[in-house]
Amino acid sequence: MKQEFLKACRREETDYTPVWLMRQAGRYMPEYMAIRSKHSFLEMCKTPELAAEVTLQPVDIVGVDAAILFADILLPLEGMGISLEFAKDEGPVIHNPVRSKQDVDKIRILEAEEGTPYVMEAIRILRRELVNKVPLIGFSGAPFTLASYIIEGGGSKTYLNCKRMMYEAPGVWHSLMEKVSEVIIRYLKAQIAAGAQAVQVFDSWVGCLAPDDYREFVLPHSRRVMEGLQGTGVPIIHFANNASTLLPVVREAGGDVIGLDWRTDLDAAWARLGYDVAVQGNLEPLALFAPPAVIEKKVKRILSQAAKRPGHIFNLGHGIHKDTPVENVRVLVEAVHKYSRMPLEELRED
Amino acid sequence: MKQEFLKACRREETDYTPVWLMRQAGRYMPEYMAIRSKHSFLEMCKTPELAAEVTLQPVDIVGVDAAILFADILLPLEGMGISLEFAKDEGPVIHNPVRSKQDVDKIRILEAEEGTPYVMEAIRILRRELVNKVPLIGFSGAPFTLASYIIEGGGSKTYLNCKRMMYEAPGVWHSLMEKVSEVIIRYLKAQIAAGAQAVQVFDSWVGCLAPDDYREFVLPHSRRVMEGLQGTGVPIIHFANNASTLLPVVREAGGDVIGLDWRTDLDAAWARLGYDVAVQGNLEPLALFAPPAVIEKKVKRILSQAAKRPGHIFNLGHGIHKDTPVENVRVLVEAVHKYSRMPLEELRED
Numbered sequence: 001m002k003q004e005f006l007k008a009c010r011r012e013e014t015d016y017t018p019v020w021l022m023r024q025a026g027r028y029m030p031e032y033m034a035i036r037s038k039h040s041f042l043e044m045c046k047t048p049e050l051a052a053e054v055t056l057q058p059v060d061i062v063g064v065d066a067a068i069l070f071a072d073i074l075l076p077l078e079g080m081g082i083s084l085e086f087a088k089d090e091g092p093v094i095h096n097p098v099r100s101k102q103d104v105d106k107i108r109i110l111e112a113e114e115g116t117p118y119v120m121e122a123i124r125i126l127r128r129e130l131v132n133k134v135p136l137i138g139f140s141g142a143p144f145t146l147a148s149y150i151i152e153g154g155g156s157k158t159y160l161n162c163k164r165m166m167y168e169a170p171g172v173w174h175s176l177m178e179k180v181s182e183v184i185i186r187y188l189k190a191q192i193a194a195g196a197q198a199v200q201v202f203d204s205w206v207g208c209l210a211p212d213d214y215r216e217f218v219l220p221h222s223r224r225v226m227e228g229l230q231g232t233g234v235p236i237i238h239f240a241n242n243a244s245t246l247l248p249v250v251r252e253a254g255g256d257v258i259g260l261d262w263r264t265d266l267d268a269a270w271a272r273l274g275y276d277v278a279v280q281g282n283l284e285p286l287a288l289f290a291p292p293a294v295i296e297k298k299v300k301r302i303l304s305q306a307a308k309r310p311g312h313i314f315n316l317g318h319g320i321h322k323d324t325p326v327e328n329v330r331v332l333v334e335a336v337h338k339y340s341r342m343p344l345e346e347l348r349e350d
Numbered sequence: 351m352k353q354e355f356l357k358a359c360r361r362e363e364t365d366y367t368p369v370w371l372m373r374q375a376g377r378y379m380p381e382y383m384a385i386r387s388k389h390s391f392l393e394m395c396k397t398p399e400l401a402a403e404v405t406l407q408p409v410d411i412v413g414v415d416a417a418i419l420f421a422d423i424l425l426p427l428e429g430m431g432i433s434l435e436f437a438k439d440e441g442p443v444i445h446n447p448v449r450s451k452q453d454v455d456k457i458r459i460l461e462a463e464e465g466t467p468y469v470m471e472a473i474r475i476l477r478r479e480l481v482n483k484v485p486l487i488g489f490s491g492a493p494f495t496l497a498s499y500i501i502e503g504g505g506s507k508t509y510l511n512c513k514r515m516m517y518e519a520p521g522v523w524h525s526l527m528e529k530v531s532e533v534i535i536r537y538l539k540a541q542i543a544a545g546a547q548a549v550q551v552f553d554s555w556v557g558c559l560a561p562d563d564y565r566e567f568v569l570p571h572s573r574r575v576m577e578g579l580q581g582t583g584v585p586i587i588h589f590a591n592n593a594s595t596l597l598p599v600v601r602e603a604g605g606d607v608i609g610l611d612w613r614t615d616l617d618a619a620w621a622r623l624g625y626d627v628a629v630q631g632n633l634e635p636l637a638l639f640a641p642p643a644v645i646e647k648k649v650k651r652i653l654s655q656a657a658k659r660p661g662h663i664f665n666l667g668h669g670i671h672k673d674t675p676v677e678n679v680r681v682l683v684e685a686v687h688k689y690s691r692m693p694l695e696e697l698r699e700d
Contacts (some may be wrong), residue, residue: 158671160636167640210612210634210667212651244595245614262560264595284560286510290517301562317560321508 002134005066009198009235009257011278011311017303017340018065019333020137022239023319024058025070029326031057041086045072048121055126059134062329063337066134066198067126069191071119073141073202074149076187079115080179081108082150090154097153099161101169104176109183112190119187120194127195138196140188142203142240143181143221150176159208166217177221185228192232200237201225201255207242214246219253226254237280241318247272262317267305278311283332285316288324292331299335304347314340352484355416359548359585359607361628361661367653367690368415369683370487372589373669374408375420379676381407391436395422398471405476409484412679413687416484416548417476419541421469423491423552424499426537429465430529431458432500440504447503449511451519454526459533462540469537470544477545488546490538492553492590493531493571500526509558516567527571535578542582550587551575551605557592564596569603576604587630591668597622612667617655628661633682635666638674642681649685654697664690 004018026032032054036044044050055070074092077084083095098104113120126136141149144162151161165173188199206218222238229236239259240250251258251273260269260281270279287298299314306312314336320329339347354368376382382404385394394400405420424442427434433445448454463470476486491499494512499505501512515523538549556568572588579586589609590600601608601623610619610631620629637648649664656662664686670679689697 158636160639160671160673163634163636164639167637167644207613210637211615212648213634242592243613263557263593265561284513284563286508286513287517287560289510289514294517298562321510323510 001130001132002065005313006135006197006235008311008313009237009278013310015341016337017306017312017314019314019336020064020066020068021058021062021316021320021329022068024062024064024068025054026320027322028320028324028329029057029061031061041072044070045075046118048118048125051118051122052125052129055122055136056129059130062326063333064134066137067130068137068200069119069123069126069139069196071122071139073139073145073204075116075119076112076140076183077146077150079108079110079112080150080183081106092149092154094149094153097161098150098176099165101172101175104172104179107176107179109179109186112187116187116190120190123191123194123196135197136195137198137200137237138188138191139200139202140184140191142201142206142238143177143184143225144206144209144218145202145204146180146184147176148205150180156205159205163213166213170217173217174221177217181221181224181228184225188225188229189232192229192234196234198235198237199229200239200259203238203240203243203250206240206246209243209246211246211249214249219249222250222253237313239280244269251277257311257313259315260317265305266302266312267307270306270309275309275311278313279306280313280315282315282317285318285321285324288316288320288328288332290328292328295328295331296335296339299332300339300347303336303339304344308344351480351482352415355663356485356547356585358661358663359587359628363660365691366687367656367662367664369664369686370414370416370418371408371412371666371670371679372418374412374414374418375404376670377672378670378674378679379407379411381411391422394420395425396468398468398475401468401472402475402479405472405486406479409480412676413683414484416487417480418487418550419469419473419476419489419546421472421489423489423495423554425466425469426462426490426533427496427500429458429460429462430533431456442499442504444499444503447511448500448526449515451522451525454522454529457526457529459529459536462537466537466540470540473541473544473546485547486545487548487550487587488538488541489550489552490534490541492551492556492588493527493534493575494556494559494568495552495554496530496534497526498555500530506555509555513563516563520567523567524571527567531571531574531578534575538575538579539582542579542584546584548585548587549579550589550609553588553590553593553600556590556596559593559596561596561599564599569599572600572603587663589630594619601627607661607663609665610667615655616652616662617657620656620659625659625661628663629656630663630665632665632667635668635671635674638666638670638678638682640678642678645678645681646685646689649682650689650697653686653689654694658694
C-alpha cells in the first residue's frame with residue numbers, strides 16, 4: 001500500500017507530496033454519473049457495494065494517494081430521530097428541526113453499527129479492495145456543522161436560528177452539541193474499528209462564526225470529539241471551511257492535520273498554526289478549470305510555500321466542482337507528484 | 351454637525367467612538383417598509399426625494415453618527431449598457447452578461463451625472479437636510495464586485511465564470527476591470543462633487559479569491575480606484591467582505607479606513623494592517639438578535655480590542671439583517687456611545 005498519505009499525516013518524510021481531493025468521488029466523473037443515473041444519492045450511500053465502487057473510482061482514474069469513503073455527513077442523523085430527505089436540487093431538508101429543550105431531549109444516541117451499519121460495511125469492503133493500493137479515509141461532520149443542519153432544517157445563508165439559540169438559550173445549545181458530539185465520537189470510532197485508516201472531521205459551515213463565539217460555543221465540543229478519538233492511533237484531519245481567520249482556535253480544538261481553505265496562503269497559515277501540526281490544502285478548487293500551465297504554476301506555488309517541510313498533504317481548499325474536467329484533475333495529481341520531487345530551489349526558480 | 355465619524359476616518363481623537371451600520375436604511379425599519387410598500391426598490395433608488403427620505407430615517411430613529419446614501423451598488427451598470435432587473439426574491443438579474451472581448455468592447459463609459467443623475471440629486475438634497483446633523487457617506491461597488499455581477503449575470507455561489515475568464519482570458523478580464531474602474535472613479539468623484547463627505551468602496555464578493563489571484567487580478571484595479579480619488583480630500587473606506595485573510599493585500603490597494611468583517615478579532619486584524627490606517631467594524635450582525643446584555647458584552651469586547659486607539663469606527667461586520675429588532679439596534683448604538691467614553695481599564699474589568 002502507498003504509504004505517503006499516512007506518513008505525511010504523521011509528519012514523516014515522504015518521497016513526494018501525497019494528494020487527494022475533497023469530494024473526489026463525485027459528479028465530475030462520468031463513471032460516477034453512470035451509477036448515479038440508476039440510483040438516488042441516498043440509495044448509493046446506503047448500498048455498501050455502490051458506495052465502495054464510487055469510492056474506488058478516483059484511485060484508479062486520477063491516481064490519488066488516498067481514498068475517502070463515499071458517504072454524506074448527514075447519514076448519522078436518521079439514527080438520532082431526525083427526519084432527513086434529499087430534495088431534488090434543494091439539498092438536504094430536515095422535517096423536524098430542533099429548536100427547543102424538548103426537541104433536544106428527544107434526540108437518540110445509537111451505536112453507529114446500529115444507526116449506520118451500511119457505512120461500516122462499505123468500509124470493510126473497501127479495505128479488502130484497497131489492499132496494495134492506498135489508505136482509506138473515513139469522515140464525519142463536526143459538531144457545529146451537524147448541529148447547524150439539525151437546527152436550521154437544512155442549509156442556511158445566515159445560520160440565524162443557530163445563533164439565536166447560542167445567544168438566547170446557551171444551555172439548550174450546549175446540550176444539543178453534547179449529544180451531537182457523542183454521536184460523532186461513536187460514528188468515527190466505529191469507522192476506525194471497521195478499518196478507516198484516517199478520519200477527517202468536516203466543519204463545513206463554522207466559518208460563519210466570530211472567533212469569540214467559536215471559542216464559547218464550538219471549541220469545547222470539537223475538542224471533546226478530537227480527545228474522544230485519541231488512543232485509536234489513527235490520524236485525525238480537522239477541516240474548518242472558510243474559517244482561516246479562526247485557525248488558531250481551530251488548532252486548539254485539535255487534530256493531527258489541519259485543513260486549509262484557499263483564501264489563505266499556505267505558508268502564512270502554517271506559520272500561524274505552528275509546525276508541530278500537519279496541514280492539508282489548499283488549491284482554489286476552480287483553478288481546475290484553468291489551462292494546464294496555470295494549474296501547474298499554482299501547484300508549484302503551493303509546494304514552494306510548503307517548503308518541503310514534512311507534514312503537507314496536497315488537496316483542494318474545498319470540494320471539487322461538479323463540472324470540473326477530469327483531464328485537469330489528472331494534470332493536478334501528476335503535477336503534485338512531479339514537482340514535489342523537485343528540489344526546492346528549482347521549484348522556486350521556475 | 352457631529353464630527354466624530356470624520357475625525358475617526360482621519361485617525362484623530364474623538365470624545366466617543368462613532369457608529370453607523372451597513373444597510374442601516376433598510377427593511378428592518380417599519381418606516382422604511384412603509385415607503386417600500388408603495389414603491390419598487392429601483393423606483394426608490396431613482397427618486398431622489400425617496401432615497402433621501404430613507405437615508406435620513408436611521409439618523410433620527412437609531413442615532414447613528416453618519417448617514418449612508420440609500421442606493422444600490424448596481425445602479426451605474428445601466429449607463430454602461432448592461433440590462434439590469436431586480437427580479438422578485440431573486441436579487442439582481444443581468445440579461446446580457448459579459449463573457450467575451452466583444453462584450454467588453456460594447457461597454458460604455460458615461461459621466462456619472464449622465465448615467466445616474468438621481469444619485470447626485472439625492473446627495474444634494476441630503477446635504478441640505480443633514481446640516482447640523484451628521485456627515486453623509488457615498489458609496490460604490492469595488493471593481494471585482496461590479497465585474498462579478500456583470501460576468502455572472504447576477505449573484506453567484508462559485509464565481510466560476512469570473513474565474514474562468516481570469517484563468518483563460520486574462521486580457522479580457524483586465525480590459526473589463528479597467529472599464530469598470532473608470533466608471534467607479536467617475537461615479538465616486540461625482541458623488542463627492544455633489545456633497546458626499548466620505549465614500550465607501552464595497553468589495554462584497556472578493557472573499558471568494560485566493561490571495562495570489564487577488565494580487566494578480568484585482569489589486570491593480572482597486573488600487574487605481576483609490577489613487578483616482580486621492581486629491582478629493584475625502585476619506586475612503588475600503589471594505590472587502592469575507593476577506594479577512596486578504597487584509598494585507600487589501601491594504602495595499604489603499605483606503606483611509608479598512609472595513610473588517612466579523613470573522614476576525616479586531617485587535618489581531620488592526621495589528622496586521624498596521625496602526626497607520628483606520629479600521630471599521632466588526633460586530634457579528636446577528637448579535638443584534640441577542641438579548642441586550644449579550645449585545646453590550648460584545649460591544650465592550652470590540653471597544654476594548656480597539657483599545658482607544660484613534661481611528662476606530664464602530665460598525666457591523668456585514669449589512670444589518672432584515673429581521674433585526676429596531677430596539678436592539680438602539681441598544682447597540684447607545685452601548686457604543688456609552689462604553690467608548692469609559693476608561694479602558696473599566697471597560698476591560700467588566
